[in-house]
């Protein structure tokens with residue numbers, strides 16, 4: 288892996304693609320499996336996990352709490368231990384670390400201090416901290432101007448947590464729900480969590496949490512309440528989850544590739560023409576990235592899943608269709624889709640993603656600003672962005688420490704000469720060799 292120059296000149300595609308891209312393990316799965324492994328009643332073998340900044344931060348956090356994690360080649364072996372403090376945890380800019388680890392840290396014997404990158408101190412944490420306090424934990428934290436908890440914080444671990452019933456407004460992030468559910472089998476009374484907000488984004492990520500808990504032997508009830516907010520496009524969406532206390536199983540787990548990280552490579556088939564294939568695409572999955580199959584087809588691609596390989600072929604005439612879509616459930620895909628919308632021949636409207644303002648950066652503002660820098664036309668709405676067709680020109684694009692804004696720029700650069708990407712190395716958050724993989728895709 289070589290360090291890319293800064294700014295990185297995004298390569299222009301010189302012809303249709305014909306590439307197979309092997310995508311590393313899923314961030315969301317890896318970091319959930321690590322949490323569950325730390326709580327398990329025996330060792331866990333993680334096969335083909337992600338190795339990136341976000342997963343390294345999770346590994347570092349768990350080690351700081353006393354969990355043993357050995358690297359065996361590309362795999363990880365996790366041996367749980369009684370969690371201890373005092374400990375210092377660096378959350379970087381990882382939502383999964385800053386939200387999931389406090390819910391675990393309440394089980395440590397002693398103080399656990401958590402902090403992260405400057406931007407991490409602005410990402411919402413209030414609902415998870417409020418819930419932990421309601422469930423019996425002692426947490427001290429900084430507060431944002433609205434009085435909500437933010438990093439840095441100290442969780443005064445007492446070795447156990449009473450747990451029980453709690454109301455959580457997770458309209459800002461599904462990770463508030465996932466955090467509490469993942470740790471709940473180890474709470475004395477488990478958890479009975481009711482979502483009280485107007486909407487709940489990224490529901491597939493909550494479904495992933497539930498699926499993984501069940502896979503590890505934990506009993507979880509998903510409930511819906513009459514008249515309760517469903518949110519998203521799901522016909523039936525749970526708004527209440529009961530996790531029963533009990534043992535979490537260890538064992539051997541093969542981690543699926545990160546389908547959201549496959550996104551920029553699949554999108555490249557539309558931007559550059561030709562075909563990109565991603566092997567090991569799961570037949571069934573809770574990953575939000577599986578939504579790419581439908582979204583890319585709606586934008587004019589031919590999408591084909593056969594024998595575990597997903598093939599995406601761009602439109603033969605190069606005409607990408609604009610998209611009117613509610614991305615509430617799959618907000619993580621928005622920057623990738625927005626890059627294609629900027630290249631599309633008809634207008635686009637991406638809706639249901641107000642919560643992206645609390646991601647690695649304010650992604651709605653970032654998408655609009657960077658499309659503007661390219662000479663394109665985009666504007667923010669209350670819950671998304673609108674993008675109109677427009678000729679684009681080269682520019683140096685800002686990435687705001689956001690891996691998905693870096694890949695957004697690379698996609699556009701395939702078609703628009705002169706795109707330079709500042710701090711493309713920020714892709715290391717979830718995909719350390721992004722530039723190597725990108726160049727590899729272009730040579731086929």
Ligand SMILES: O=C(O)C1=C[C@@H](OP(=O)(O)O)[C@@H](O)[C@H](O)C1
Nearest residue numbers: 315460461462488489492618619
């Ligand atoms: O739990 C997870 O692994 C994630 C949940 C989602 O967060 P939000 O609900 O905050 O969008 C997603 O966007 C993020 O990339 C990963």
Ligand SMILES: C=C(OP(=O)(O)O)C(=O)O
Nearest residue numbers: 380381382383619646647
């Ligand atoms: C929102 C994202 O990350 P995080 O897990 O830091 O919230 C993302 O990867 O798109």
